[in-house]
Amino acid sequence: MRLSSMKITLDGNELFDEHELRIEVGSISRESIERSAAGLDGIVSIDMGKRGRSIKQRGVLAANSRASMQQKIEAISACIDGNTHTLVTDSGQEYCDVRMDAFRVKAERAGGNGMFVDYEILYKQMVA
Numbered sequence: 001m002r003l004s005s006m007k008i009t010l011d012g013n014e015l016f017d018e019h020e021l022r023i024e025v026g027s028i029s030r031e032s033i034e035r036s037a038a039g040l041d042g043i044v045s046i047d048m049g050k051r052g053r054s055i056k057q058r059g060v061l062a063a064n065s066r067a068s069m070q071q072k073i074e075a076i077s078a079c080i081d082g083n084t085h086t087l088v089t090d091s092g093q094e095y096c097d098v099r100m101d102a103f104r105v106k107a108e109r110a111g112g113n114g115m116f117v118d119y120e121i122l123y124k125q126m127v128a
Helices: 066-077
Strands: 002-004 008-010 019-025 029-035 044-063 084-089 094-111 114-125
Touching: 044 066, 066 094, 066 114
Parallel strands: none
Antiparallel strands: 008 084, 019 044, 029 044, 044 114, 084 094, 094 114
16 A cells, blocks of 8 residues: 555546545455365366456545536546546556446545545456
């Protein structure tokens, strides 16, 4: 897990602010099928290969008004489209073939400079 001030893009678009940004990358998982057969001691395990990994992004969005915050939220929500995207951090870390599965607004608050929203995004990185 990283906590830093970094620019992060999705398909080259700067949709996210740099406030309290955290990226948690899970490990690649594997899938298998296990079967037993009558009269045999033990099981047969068939390896189905790599199945991808989960990536979680958390941060805070900032906007000058409720209307501009709503535009940001709608732009991010439009990425929950079933397509795969490329997530890139300013350090050059690139996560290709990520599908955005969920975008959750956790808390909304007003501040001196406008609106702030805590958010969480869940991605699934597909493996070819």
